[in-house]
Amino acid sequence: MAAFAYKTGPAVSKKAKKRLANLHAYPTLETFQNPVTRGIARRLANDGFRKCLNEIDFEYRLTDVEYGEAACVKYETRSSKPGDTIILFIHGGGFITGSPHANAAMILPTAELSGVEAYGVEYPLLPEGRFPAPIDSVDRLYKALVAEDPDRKIVLFADSTGCAIALAAVMRWREEGVASPAGAVLISPVVDGMGASDTHITLNSVDPLYNADNGKAWRKLFEFYAPGEDLSSPQVSPIYGEFKWAPPMLVHAGTREVCLGDAARLSEKAWTSGGDATLRVFDGMYHLFQMHWSLDEAKRAHQDIANFVTRVRR
Template identity: 30%
Template structure:
């Protein structure tokens, strides 16, 4: 069954060719197309959502209907730093909440090109600081995110550490974007295999975010330049059909070399942020089960 599921998802993503087109659509059209695609994803039952704020930014509180257990998943949505919202990530946040019983606060951070680097990082750090200021222990908070938001799980930790803030209990990164130089070997070896992206498209959307900033720095390319010493345990999940595969493999190696507890969880023949297809793709559900176990183990271990 899984082979047929993967083939169907690959075909679906190739029909949505906004990121593969030789004639790039406008940011407005990209945002509309991304929102329409993500609206097709299944949302776990038994959860409720409430509009809230975090660090001065709008946010979405996602909770189990039965009431949350202690802890917070601070979630950063994907979308190449230019697209998306907490709503487009709801299949992921709801899946984690339903599996763990822990609430999620999903941050609507500012987007490029209107708000380029480092606006998004400023917003996610402010959201984290607001949780700490409200009395939530860092040991009860897990950073999680997908794609660009997966990158923010790492860069938010870097900026928080610079600010003297305690780091969270753990990091969960789904297909993170961690190299604005676009220099990974998978950018070439997965060309045509990746059903979503081309190298040209990733360079183009990346430039909206970097806005002329040098990508050869830790906050833009942490897979290459970040000092991860002292980081909390990390779970990095990625598929083998991704142009961004090497962003994950290299940050995991960098974390290991820095003495960080890290799990690199690679799933064969699946696309970027395949976990979004929960309820449709067997590999997505199994990966989310593993992510939920990782979250609960680390929040529980913190007491």
């Protein structure tokens, strides 16, 4: 699939073109469902995430910590300092791969640019971590952080399937009367288990990482995540929920990813509900390009996120 990288517009940076030429498709869902191949597939995926840390050119530290019964990773950089705001990171990985450590390259640049401390939640992965276990983990950490300092502002930062977990948690907090986050950063959101977005069809041939199979791949993934559940339930697929209650949202997506449709629909739903949502679409970019800090496009994206964090923390 890397051959698609050779057909890029002149606006795409040379580094990004080279990166596109070397991308490989994610392992199929079947390789994760098979107990014989699951461990190998997970290790390969996580190794790919970890390699992105080689592009980080500033000092950072990752520390395992606990808040009550909530396990998490604390992210510190040379400029991030304790204060009145923290970022709560919910990593993606198809509910199957990833971790706060492996996916650290996604959150560290924003922590550095915004000067805000960040925490990444540990949640159970499939097949053990079926719905709603990941949401429960986010819920425990968020409530522990709120209990520690009710006046502190918390900005959610989620990517890919982590966005479905994050928004489901926000809906739960609204129903329970728990204080809402100050804002939510949603990178390449995967928030529709029905796979209904048109870009699953129109962009499938130019996405170097996914084969959406006309949305069927998304439905299979969410059926694995939430077996027996209604995939159009807002707790499973937040795109079908109400968004007039939502905190300010910043949504990122690229023109070379099938997730663009979810990002567009999510933003539109927030707008039509009277919510505060900003959609940024990056020309020529692929799923989670923000993890590749050496790219000019990633630097601009993280500066945009840092500006959003600064705005909502005021």
